[in-house]
Amino acid sequence: xxxxxxxxxxxxxxHGGRLHRxxxxxTADRDAADDLLQELFLRQLKSTAVLExxxxxxxxxxxxxxxxxxxxxxxKRSHEHSLVxxxxxxxxxxxxxxxxxxxxxxxxxxxxxxxxxxxxxxxxLRFLQGESYEWIxxxxxxxxxxxxxxxxxxxARLRKxxxxxxxxxxxxxxxTPQSSGGQP
Amino acid sequence: xxxxxxxxxGFALLEPSAENSAMAVEKxxxxxxxxxxxxxxxxxPQKRRWTRLAVAAAVLLVAGLVWFGLPQNDRxxxxxxxxxxxxxxVRVVSETxxxxxxxxxxxxxxxxxxFGFKEQHFLDGELIQTDxxxxxxxxxxxxxxxxxxxSESVEFTRSLQHLLNPLNSPIxxxxxxDQDQVIDGTKYFCYRSETxxxxxxxxxxxxxxxxxxxxxxxxxxxxxxxxxxxxAFEIEVDQDSFHPxxxxxxxxxxxxxxxxxxxxxxxxxxxxxxxxxxxxxxDVKRINDVEYYVLMxxxxxxxxxxxxxxKRGESPGGxxxxxxxxxxxxxxxxxxxxxxxLAVADGNGVQVQALLCNLQGLxxxxxxxxxxxxxxxxxxxxxSEVKSISDVTLEFALPDEETPIEEIVRSVYDTIALLEPxxxxxxxLVDEQDGxxxxxxxxxxxxxxxxxxxxPRPSEIRFVxxxxxxxxxxxxxxxxxxxxxIQRRKREGSxxxxxxxxxxxxxxxxxxxxxxxxxxGFIDYPDLDVQLAALRLAEREPSLIYLHDTLTVxxxxxxxxxxxxxxDVVEALKRPLGEFKPRDxxxxxxxxxxxxxGLNERLxxxxxxxxxxxxxxxxxxxxxxxxxxxxxxxxxxxxWTNEQASIARTHAGEREFIIYxxxxxxxxxxxxxxxxxxxxxxxxxxxxxxxSAHTRADVHGNYVLRxxxxxxxxxxxxxxxPIVTARISGYPRPIQNDESIRRLLVSRFNLxxxxxxxxxxxPVAYSGQPFEMNFTHHLPKPTANTKSAx
Numbered sequence: 001x002x003x004x005x006x007x008x009x010x011x012x013x014x015h016g017g018r019l020h021r022x023x024x025x026x027t028a029d030r031d032a033a034d035d036l037l038q039e040l041f042l043r044q045l046k047s048t049a050v051l052e053x054x055x056x057x058x059x060x061x062x063x064x065x066x067x068x069x070x071x072x073x074x075x076k077r078s079h080e081h082s083l084v085x086x087x088x089x090x091x092x093x094x095x096x097x098x099x100x101x102x103x104x105x106x107x108x109x110x111x112x113x114x115x116x117x118x119x120x121x122x123x124x125l126r127f128l129q130g131e132s133y134e135w136i137x138x139x140x141x142x143x144x145x146x147x148x149x150x151x152x153x154x155x156a157r158l159r160k161x162x163x164x165x166x167x168x169x170x171x172x173x174x175x176t177p178q179s180s181g182g183q184p
Numbered sequence: 185x186x187x188x189x190x191x192x193x194g195f196a197l198l199e200p201s202a203e204n205s206a207m208a209v210e211k212x213x214x215x216x217x218x219x220x221x222x223x224x225x226x227x228x229p230q231k232r233r234w235t236r237l238a239v240a241a242a243v244l245l246v247a248g249l250v251w252f253g254l255p256q257n258d259r260x261x262x263x264x265x266x267x268x269x270x271x272x273x274v275r276v277v278s279e280t281x282x283x284x285x286x287x288x289x290x291x292x293x294x295x296x297x298x299f300g301f302k303e304q305h306f307l308d309g310e311l312i313q314t315d316x317x318x319x320x321x322x323x324x325x326x327x328x329x330x331x332x333x334x335s336e337s338v339e340f341t342r343s344l345q346h347l348l349n350p351l352n353s354p355i356x357x358x359x360x361x362d363q364d365q366v367i368d369g370t371k372y373f374c375y376r377s378e379t380x381x382x383x384x385x386x387x388x389x390x391x392x393x394x395x396x397x398x399x400x401x402x403x404x405x406x407x408x409x410x411x412x413x414x415x416a417f418e419i420e421v422d423q424d425s426f427h428p429x430x431x432x433x434x435x436x437x438x439x440x441x442x443x444x445x446x447x448x449x450x451x452x453x454x455x456x457x458x459x460x461x462x463x464x465x466x467d468v469k470r471i472n473d474v475e476y477y478v479l480m481x482x483x484x485x486x487x488x489x490x491x492x493x494x495k496r497g498e499s500p501g502g503x504x505x506x507x508x509x510x511x512x513x514x515x516x517x518x519x520x521x522x523x524x525x526l527a528v529a530d531g532n533g534v535q536v537q538a539l540l541c542n543l544q545g546l547x548x549x550x551x552x553x554x555x556x557x558x559x560x561x562x563x564x565x566x567x568s569e570v571k572s573i574s575d576v577t578l579e580f581a582l583p584d585e586e587t588p589i590e591e592i593v594r595s596v597y598d599t600i601a602l603l604e605p606x607x608x609x610x611x612x613l614v615d616e617q618d619g620x621x622x623x624x625x626x627x628x629x630x631x632x633x634x635x636x637x638x639x640p641r642p643s644e645i646r647f648v649x650x651x652x653x654x655x656x657x658x659x660x661x662x663x664x665x666x667x668x669x670i671q672r673r674k675r676e677g678s679x680x681x682x683x684x685x686x687x688x689x690x691x692x693x694x695x696x697x698x699x700x701x702x703x704x705g706f707i708d709y710p711d712l713d714v715q716l717a718a719l720r721l722a723e724r725e726p727s728l729i730y731l732h733d734t735l736t737v738x739x740x741x742x743x744x745x746x747x748x749x750x751x752d753v754v755e756a757l758k759r760p761l762g763e764f765k766p767r768d769x770x771x772x773x774x775x776x777x778x779x780x781x782g783l784n785e786r787l788x789x790x791x792x793x794x795x796x797x798x799x800x801x802x803x804x805x806x807x808x809x810x811x812x813x814x815x816x817x818x819x820x821x822x823x824w825t826n827e828q829a830s831i832a833r834t835h836a837g838e839r840e841f842i843i844y845x846x847x848x849x850x851x852x853x854x855x856x857x858x859x860x861x862x863x864x865x866x867x868x869x870x871x872x873x874x875x876s877a878h879t880r881a882d883v884h885g886n887y888v889l890r891x892x893x894x895x896x897x898x899x900x901x902x903x904x905x906p907i908v909t910a911r912i913s914g915y916p917r918p919i920q921n922d923e924s925i926r927r928l929l930v931s932r933f934n935l936x937x938x939x940x941x942x943x944x945x946x947p948v949a950y951s952g953q954p955f956e957m958n959f960t961h962h963l964p965k966p967t968a969n970t971k972s973a974x
Contacts, residue, residue: 012209
């Protein structure tokens, strides 16, 4: 095994579990999370960027988030179903509670599609993954105060998208300048 | 509940278990470590075809060896794998024990380096599927069907690479000299890997070729063999057996040819090339002024495939219909939208969609040409080339004459019947509204491939069922028309209660789940007319979420009309749920107070999770958890993870409780393996329910749960009441006729010792449930080590 592989395996051992949990939440699909974790590390074989990054951990988390949202774009049509992936539902809840929660989760993910890359990263790490402001600041070469402020703004933008009157449907999430038109 | 909980509380549902994450990490590690020739292309993991790979080519290791646990760090294991990979021919036969039937072969696989793979799957002794791959073609025959599907071969190198990826936890084999065996005159050496409840033994020869393996489980100290497997190397192989079945009675269908024939570009009504794809319209029918049926296909062009280094059949992504509305004069809108996908089929790179479309001109007038918009979701390389113009519009002429909906549905039905020979996972009839799917799916769990039927084959779907399915969708599309009527009625001062409900309809028709929730909320509305309207809507689309409210209405309402309407809803629910059995009285199990006191004292002294579990088992005499299906490592691990989580949470808890109980059916018979769960309602916010403890009932239906209230429970104890639920199998899913969501609530609390909680005790919440569970709730005695009731 060469040195790059060895380093990547060490990174995988150290952060693989957390990366997988984050991917599972962003994709709402366990199989996809498995695949994307694999793809994330296989991609690193092609370059040494991760090993040269100031914080390989931060690099991996950023890459994972981008990978998950790329995957969401590629497989848009199946998202609604994947959210009821029984393998991922790990607790008993009333059907109605589940329906409401699934809908909310779907809304949040759809809204995250529309956010900037930086906002997505902050939302994912702080609110989905539960990382501390200090951890994010350390790895993003910033200060906790500044990260807290950015998270707050990102959250506000997300909330605005989620609470917007218009339904966040497949078509609206995909809207581009060419396709956006007023709903009747 | 704060904003963050409101937004992100649902993501807790998506958290994978520690075991799942560990397996994913192991898979990724294996991919990193897999040997690759210099300059070899790194395959994208798990393309769609790969899911079928495991059925076809991977038999060898999947069927025979995954259950060994794949201890990647174990030298012995590595050698066993090497020997398999280098063999000229191998036969693997796997057998399991079926109650009442003894040993039965469930999978038989043969690999011959010169001829290919052959795998046979059996269920209850019956051959259900045969897959053959000779390196050029791949054939599948389901059961005794006479249709053989032919497609391109899977790639052996890829499949082997995939299979050789270690997947599981690093268990170690130990040498068991006293278990060595002589088989057919040859001595085989035994190695064993053992945990508390499971052990795996394999016998290898002096060259470390595996010859035999068994998996045993431990029940009350007694080891029972659950699965056995025999391997034979360098066997005589009949070349003919690697050919598909021959004879006049067999029809070989080439999946690629079938799609090319049914959906050829030459016979299409319209086709054009856009964004590297050939888009084609094969059929278009007018339903009314604005609704149309469209059968269309798209396929990547040869140039696109070459550019992306893909073979025909490997999908680079696809085009998905979207919506577009434009404003015209005086703010009037015109729009084009594919409102519903009736069917999706995918064969050899040709993706076919049957769509219901709304195509409306200004002021809803008829249009004579469609402008249907699509967006590209494709391979990253293709995407990066075209993303700035990823939306395309397909323009084609529309017919003048109208076609009845029955005829259109018949047309879809005929089309999918023609696709009957297409292998599993390739024909879908999608209902996006409520999650029903007529689809076969294939799950790949840790490299182990199994086929799970989620619905009937196309030929098994009754025409009337599908028509009903479409009509349900039509019902929703009718909402927009009803909107105008409602507005008109309101302008005219109508106070028709249906108007009120229909407004809710319209408000949320983009989100049907929300719509159902709202209707549910109006079932016990104080206004009788609104109540009646809600019940009528609930009857029209019966869903389990109406059950509780409807039963409550039957019990409490004094209005005959409401009672009658509510009974109609229950009748409508009986169809998917089956008959409701009357509730029998099931006396709770009584426990001796002294035992309980002693138990709590002993438990309070335990700080180690494993020791606590052992103490619980020893003191209660309940070998709880043994009802859990543990015929796989995954099943066992899941049980163990739950136990650990429950008790770890208890140790973090401020107050400790123990619940004993028994899960029985209405005849009082124990439900072995029933799932018992404690949820602390609203402990994580309005919808945030913390699952505090979970276990399985033992063979007598008994279970014991220990749990604690979290210190940081923001809503306090009154809202943190435990709800104990039991399920029979599987996970809860919001599907109407799913057995597993027959949710049970507690039937009796015994909270006399806790006046604070007593105020909140609730009687049976769901009367008339098919099953009932009773339990007795005991508070622990305060000890020096535990903080108990205030």
